[in-house]
Amino acid sequence: MSGADILDALGAARADIRGVLEPDRMLADIAWFRVGGPADLLFQPADEEDLATFLAALPQDFPVMPIGLGSNLLVRDGGVPGVVVRLSARGFGKTVAEEGHRLRTGTAVPDVRLAKAAADAGLAGLAFYRGIPGGIGGALRMNAGAYGGETKDRLIEARAVDRKGQVHILRNEDFGYAYRHSEAPADLIFTEAVFQGEPGDPAEIREAMAKITESREATQPVKSRTGGSTFKNPPGGKAWQLVDQAGCRGLTIGGAQVSELHCNFLLNTGNATASDLERLGETVRARVLATSRVRLDWEIKRIGTWPAGVVIPEFTEAAA
Structure with missing residues (x-):
């Protein structure tokens, strides 16, 4: 499937779509991690009616993936097949x-x-x-x-x-x-x-909001290329403490690093790939289970495919 194939599949309804249609759009430009491959087609609808028109016209077997501002998101290096929908501030x-x-x-x-x-x-x-x-x-x-x-x-x-x-x-x-x-x-x-x-x-x-801002800037790498909190807090615990106890503070794989400031954040230090980041996350999960016997679940959503020949083994308790 290609972006051109998707546009052709819209048929005559394409003339009624008022939003922006971008074939083969690189998603690294959108995602906060600044990594990831292209979407076959990126659609930014003009408004709700435009979104409904597009979805009604799109064949039902074409995959659709909505994304927001690109935070809390890891786009894999092979990109995202089908349509990625991103809602614009204008609409x-x-x-x-x-x-x-x-x-x-x-x-x-x-x-x-x-x-x-x-x-x-x-x-x-x-x-x-x-x-x-x-x-x-x-x-x-x-x-x-x-x-x-x-x-x-x-x-x-x-x-x-x-x-x-x-x-x-x-x-x-x-x-x-x-x-x-x-x-x-x-x-x-x-x-x-x-x-x-x-x-x-x-x-x-506003005073309460200012305190929240001060707390975030003091404890989180808010000016780095990151996706926010990487793992969900397990019941009765805090993910960052478990990551720290596993000796993963500052751990690196390629251009990806566990934040020194807050252990539940992964960073793109400048030249990371999505595979670097996901390998690092899976390594951290394995080490936490080995040291604390707690399974961490991803909070960051991972979407898309890997390029041919790239395999990221997902951590499982059975493999630990």
Whole structure:
């Protein structure tokens, strides 16, 4: 399959699509790690209606992968087959305060901007988003949280488009939220969400956000090429402590390194490949199990394929 094949498969409907269609688009330009191969086709819809038109026209056997701002994402070196959908700020980047102390937002809005919009509107309860790297779409999918708050605590409902181009509205309870996980159908692409806030003083909310910013900058490599927290915290523990106890602080493979500042962050030191980063992550998982008998699960989402001849053995307890 190629980008040209996908464009041809859209047929006459292609003339009705208003968004940007880019065949063979390198995803390393988008992902925060700055690694990864191309998408056969990158589609950036103009708005929800445009997204629905595209998905309805696309043959059902063509794979579709939505991505957000490129954080919490490791794109493999062989690229991503099929279509990658990325929502743009122009079509999905508005936030509007509504009655009942609610905030309606597009899913391309960065988490930090949602926190700022809530502060500007005097809405407390959403400041924790200041500490989450990424966008609202990803936050919905993985129940993103930080500093004592989680998406499940504040979400009222969300709009989404399915693989056939049909629009759905999901209530909070429809997500089946758990720690860094949701049960929402995998084919849904979220377009908008409504969050519940509480009356608050804007100055106090901004002060709380400033403390979160100060804490992140002091303890996390926020100015490095990274994807955010690499592994989920296991029940009753902290991933970074287990990584540190396994002697992995500063560990390197190729151009990839475990952060010296925060052991639950992997870094591209400048010339890493996606294979370097994933090999490093699997090495860390194996060492943690060997030293602490705890299995770490990836929090970063790994997508795509490896080039011919490249094999990254996934760590398993049986192989440890």
